[in-house]
Amino acid sequence: MTSDRISRIRLSSVALPLSTPVSDAKVFTGRQKPMTEVSMLFAEIATEGGHEGLGFSYSKRAGGPGQYAHAAQVAPELLGEDPNDIARLWDKLVWAGASVGRSGLSTQAIAALDIALWDLKAKRAGLSLAKLLGAHRDSVRCYNTSGGFLHTPLERVLDNAAAAVERGVGGIKIKVGHPDGGVDVKRVASVRERLGDDVPLMVDANQQWDRATALRRCRELERFDLVWIEEPLDAYDHAGHARLAATCDTPIATGEMLTSVAEHAELIRAEAADILQPDAPRVGGVTPFLRLLALAEHAKLPVAPHFAMELHVQLAATYPLEPWVEHFDWLEPLFVERLEITGGRMIVPDRPGLGLTLTERARAWTTDQVVLDM
Template identity: 75%
Template sequence: MTPDTSPRAVPPPAAIAHIALSSVLLPLDTPVSDAKVLTGRQRPMTEVAFLFAEITTEDGHTGLGFSYSKRAGGPGQFAHAREVAGDLLGEDANDIGRLWQKLVWAGASVGRAGLATQALAAFDIALWDLKAKRAGLPLAKLLGAHRDSVRCYNTSGGFLHTPLAQIKDNATRTLEAGIGGIKIKVGQPDAATDLARVAAIRSHLGDDVALMVDANQQWDRPQARRCCRALEQFGLVWIEEPLDADDVEGHARLTAEFDTPIATGEMLTSVAEHWRYIERSATDYLQPDAPRVGGITQFLRIAALADHQGLMLAPHFAMEIHLHLAAAYPREPWVEHFDWLEPLFNERMEISDGRMVVPDRPGLGVTLSDRVAGWTVARHQVGTPRPERP
């Protein structure tokens, strides 16, 4: 038998050769409660589930992406990612938009929003990280940055389970660390308790410090109008999620009625859901979450629509991703500082004079810490590993 001596096709350098998925449960030091816990809708949060995707090309470049879920959904994201990961092998990692569509169609029967596309977000974010690394640029620079730092505010020190005295201490330490704003939770069963806490924090901070409040969807329309009116006196940067996330009309009315800006968007899981708010100007600050909407590709679509409508931007959670995306938004945005994710990464975000500084490292600028292995509950790989570039 004559041996086969025909030339073999050589994969291009950017062809995807290997994908590693990890399901990680990050424990929280203290169970976290917001208004949804006080009303019995949810239980206190004790951990956050992460789906990490590491994508390596033939020439050894690797991109890191992640999605997450709170309270439920982590195993589902991991299961869906396992099913579709193989569809990326051999593909050109530069073709991010086309690959997002390919993965969506691979799981078309489970829809284009929610858990399915949140699983895809880990791949999409990894591909953007990889593309920026191949270019030798921070992701913000690859996207076209408008600034090298972004105003930042802290949320993790102001939850409803935290006593008022502790919130004051947390706020003081936060400002001393260089963070520029403080957000506290509202939505107590007794609105008077909310107002007393907000008044106490405003008095503690003074009038010049940026202060936001977040009701986590706990008010109906009459409650929201009364509370928004009462909160006008405190000079807030915004009132967040005063109504159910599906109530576009209610948010539109509040946005039109009150001087204090209205913020919402973190619970929306698609471009289409965000567009309902954007086209109605039903919020002042839009708060998209890249892992929740399917990744950076979808986030950029939302951001372009929001800018066209003149909306402000304040992405939700995951500052390691959203710092870069906020830096590329034309209008001066805010980014949310959460220290919960810090144990996952070797790097720390630099904060100075109320702003978070875009790292000069290529890509997202983060690498997984050794501690992640101890929190990993499942792994899956497809393809053939390649030696990683130094």
């Protein structure tokens, strides 16, 4: 018998506006338009016993309405269920929408529900999610990305980087992949000079180089002592990434675009990454993310989860090998709470669950909503 049952689910589609249109290499190569908003999917799950959990997923540029629609179709499967049985419920949600596959938009929609169930479980235990899962640390190394996009003028990138380090962020990542390779080198050289040799520095090409260009660019960037070069090639070019990882001194990081444990398993099997960058909302939530971390640990791979620091700081704290977490300030307007950063590290919140509460602005930006009752 179950002592509690899921009685109510609220799903909200939220359009989070960005203050400035954002461009990375995909825009400069003509493959995408500048990003003006992030589409968020929130799931709020309540039980008969009075417990509540909050989860979220997201999409950039396209897919938000699709995630919301899929979640609204499969979420009724949770009503009346025991919220403790998270792994079984994840499988139930996947099978409810199996005709559209077990990766991509379908699992990203499920992620919001799965994360809400884990948040609920940790809150009920009176523990942070990291403590519930079993933490290895109370803080995680962090690096900032949001200040170094390609659309940002170089002087502003330099100021942003210096300000982030002054604020306590541990490393800086800037975007590369400009059609003019000289622009990339100038920007990286300028940031390295401004920060000095002791600040960890990373770059991200957002999949915009072909194999020959990637090898050439990676060699050109070797002198800057980078922590990693991220997504130099198409996300599914495992053979190309493996060749770069075996050839270049600078570690190769990738994985953020993959949307299932199976896809990450292939990446690991191909030895295509020196550093794995999984994204819990993209792979389907906490449940599959934990399976993925087990594969990464077995392969002795460092991890640096992509985006969504509000969730990933909790999950990164559970990984045995010292990880990184990505500091992105984009989602901050959605949540009342703020993450603490000091000495190059992000502190894992000790509030129960994820320790997150939606703001009034998040409610105001809601474009669609459905409430499901038992």
